[in-house]
Amino acid sequence: MKITQRISPQPETGDHAILFGVFSGDTLNDTGRQIDALLNGQLQRLLETGDFRAEPSQLITLYSQTNQPVIIAGLGEKDRFNKGIYQDATTKAVRQAGCLSVRKAECLMPLINQDAIPEKRLAQLAAIAAHNGAYQYTATRTVRDEDKIDLDQVTITVRQDCENCVRQGDAIGIGMTQARELGNLPPNICNPAYLAAKAEEITSQYANTRHRVLNQDELEEMGMGALLAVGQGSANDSKIVVLEYNGGGDAKPYALVGKGVTFDSGGISLKPGLNMDEMKYDMMGAGSVIGAFITAAELQLPINLVVVVPTVENMPDGRAYRPGDVITSYSGKTIEVLNTDAEGRLILCDALTYAQEFQPQVIVDVATLTGACVVALGHVTSAVMSNRDELAAQLMASGQAVYDRTWHMPLYDEYKQQLKTNFADIKNIGGMPAGSITAAAFLEEFIEEDQPWAHLDIAGVAWRKKEEGATGRVVPLLTQFLIDQSENAG
Ligand code: BES
Ligand code: MN
Ligand code: ZN
Numbered sequence: 001m002k003i004t005q006r007i008s009p010q011p012e013t014g015d016h017a018i019l020f021g022v023f024s025g026d027t028l029n030d031t032g033r034q035i036d037a038l039l040n041g042q043l044q045r046l047l048e049t050g051d052f053r054a055e056p057s058q059l060i061t062l063y064s065q066t067n068q069p070v071i072i073a074g075l076g077e078k079d080r081f082n083k084g085i086y087q088d089a090t091t092k093a094v095r096q097a098g099c100l101s102v103r104k105a106e107c108l109m110p111l112i113n114q115d116a117i118p119e120k121r122l123a124q125l126a127a128i129a130a131h132n133g134a135y136q137y138t139a140t141r142t143v144r145d146e147d148k149i150d151l152d153q154v155t156i157t158v159r160q161d162c163e164n165c166v167r168q169g170d171a172i173g174i175g176m177t178q179a180r181e182l183g184n185l186p187p188n189i190c191n192p193a194y195l196a197a198k199a200e201e202i203t204s205q206y207a208n209t210r211h212r213v214l215n216q217d218e219l220e221e222m223g224m225g226a227l228l229a230v231g232q233g234s235a236n237d238s239k240i241v242v243l244e245y246n247g248g249g250d251a252k253p254y255a256l257v258g259k260g261v262t263f264d265s266g267g268i269s270l271k272p273g274l275n276m277d278e279m280k281y282d283m284m285g286a287g288s289v290i291g292a293f294i295t296a297a298e299l300q301l302p303i304n305l306v307v308v309v310p311t312v313e314n315m316p317d318g319r320a321y322r323p324g325d326v327i328t329s330y331s332g333k334t335i336e337v338l339n340t341d342a343e344g345r346l347i348l349c350d351a352l353t354y355a356q357e358f359q360p361q362v363i364v365d366v367a368t369l370t371g372a373c374v375v376a377l378g379h380v381t382s383a384v385m386s387n388r389d390e391l392a393a394q395l396m397a398s399g400q401a402v403y404d405r406t407w408h409m410p411l412y413d414e415y416k417q418q419l420k421t422n423f424a425d426i427k428n429i430g431g432m433p434a435g436s437i438t439a440a441a442f443l444e445e446f447i448e449e450d451q452p453w454a455h456l457d458i459a460g461v462a463w464r465k466k467e468e469g470a471t472g473r474v475v476p477l478l479t480q481f482l483i484d485q486s487e488n489a490g
Helices: 030-038 042-049 083-099 119-134 163-184 192-205 216-222 225-231 276-299 344-358 371-377 389-401 413-419 435-444 475-488
Strands: 002-007 017-022 059-063 069-074 104-107 153-158 209-214 239-246 254-258 260-264 304-314 326-328 334-336 362-367 382-386 406-408 453-457
Touching: 002 119, 002 163, 017 030, 017 083, 030 042, 030 069, 042 059, 059 083, 069 083, 083 104, 083 119, 104 119, 119 153, 119 163, 153 163, 163 276, 163 475, 192 209, 192 239, 192 260, 192 276, 192 304, 209 216, 216 225, 216 239, 225 304, 225 326, 225 344, 239 276, 254 276, 254 344, 254 475, 260 276, 260 344, 276 304, 276 362, 276 475, 304 344, 344 362, 344 435, 362 475, 371 382, 371 435, 382 389, 382 435, 389 406, 389 453, 389 475, 413 435, 435 453
Parallel strands: 002 153, 017 069, 017 104, 104 153, 254 304, 254 362, 260 304, 362 453, 382 406
Antiparallel strands: 059 069, 209 239, 239 304, 326 334, 382 453
């Protein structure tokens, strides 16, 4: 789907759908009046009679005198307006356009009557929403033509030039779509080999990129004992997939490390059956960092980026690792496994040790790491923990900007006590209290003191419910962070 910008205060007539938003209890602005004129005053009448109350999530499709579809999204009361309401309204409006027979849509959402959010941000968010609204999972099912959501082009109409922001939003949307698709694909298709093949496909499409796959025998030679232990019960070989983008000369790279458990059964510490199918999205840390890589390469950002994806399948089997096992990580530290379902941190610790070999200026790891994170923050907010408060603050700010919010949780030394054992250097679970934090504290044990590092727990935000599936979060946060960093650097 193509996204373009148009600079104009008014709608264009043609063979496309027009999308616009109105606030409840507000008068129509210039753009609104022009749209109302196309509709013979119908919009104004609907608002006056209260038949359309313009509440958030409310959507109405009207037709102009020339039968051009006009989709009006409610935005609620103006003084309660925020990026979330806007994002939701725009996504739904685009989705609705995708259900109609038109192949094109003109999104005038940035022209709504408000001044709380800068136009450039509205333009960027509209481009993201356009991709998310048009996304439909079809890979493994039959969809009748009339049920297909299809759009070839979305034009974002703005008052002032927002080209850069539209491009950024477009690229973020492309990255999110790829990430969502990986999360929604079933685990018998999206396995470690699939992610490796995906890396090859991506690097063949973008300039200044390359990839490398470390296969199981190489990982054995290297001594990645923690990662390999998790995958040893699976018929699918474990791998580390590396993607590199070079757009920043000889600057130190940013490293993104993503948990790629393509199915998490829990292993010998087997999970209960209810919703176990959803553990196909336990590779959305990988999905997010791959999505962010695609966005960075789309934009050809002036940075260097290395993405490291440890990818395995966690299965029970005669050869599976067991509670009680002591394994030796790539760092040399020994780990007592007390629960084979705390597997994410085991593949991540080896990947983090490996990622530090690239001497990155910053490492951010992303993982659907703990159920405790879902309990704490639900499906709304991801958690960020870091060995640098400043880095956590930067990630929070970038997330806030693109409405992909994260919240800083503490990583005080005291939490490390919960990981002590008499049988190894560290154990892989810290008990009930502060489950998300002790998981992060485990990872921190594998980070050098002088290495700025942050960990994002996306267990809640990566997936909403079965009808919606994978969300593509935290691609916006990660890429906005990289964009903000590259702009601050000069
Ligand atoms: N992949 C899960 C975490 C998870 C739970 C992600 C729910 C998404 C939704 C992770 O591997 C896991 O099983 N964690 C355990 C850790 C525990 C055994 C210490 C958990 O959270 O229960
Ligand atoms: Mn698990
Ligand atoms: Zn897991």
